[in-house]
Amino acid sequence: LAKTTQPISMDSYEGQEVNITCSHNNIATNDYITWYQQFPSQGPRFIIQGYKTKVTNEVASLFIPADRKSSTLSLPRVSLSDTAVYYCLVGPPLVFGKGTRLSVIA
């Protein structure tokens, strides 16, 4: 199984762009890169998924370099409600690590 490494925690001020980088050196050819968001006492919520280059949706952007050994989730202009844990996963199958705890400060 491909493993991922991401920062344990990050802080940001409201209105800033936040970039969370994830490394996945052993990613397999058939693996997709997927990001989830989780609020306390709730189930995770799918944010975005990509295979290569750049993917953008109404919530975030995902940047994947050509070698696919890392990826960066970009959250534009965060608000207090974006405070959550963000998980980077490669697969399938999906393996949830501890994620990155993002704290947005007013």
Next chain:
Amino acid sequence: DGGITQSPKYLFRKEGQNVTLSCEQNLNHDAMYWYRQDPGQGLRLIYYSQIVNDFQKGDIAEGYSVSREKKESFPLTVTSAQKNPTAFYLCASKVAGSISSSYNEQFFGPGTRLTVL
């Protein structure tokens, strides 16, 4: 409304008792999953099922059992053999198969918090 429901939201159990957690989905998804989450930790896979009447063990299946008699339902039983069952349990479902932009999109239920007294 389509979605996944889990019941109950909070569950208390005495040591030595079996307890069953409910998970129902009306999304017409083929695949269903059970995860366990401990405080400050990520999710760990207990069991998963890709199709009715078939399921596979995940990383921490010991002390748990499941059934998949209907597409919509995937109940989890926490048996007395599970040594430390107090945790937050999450059920999820996904469209099996086809590669698409949401290939890894799992839909999660609200969770059941189990406490063993």
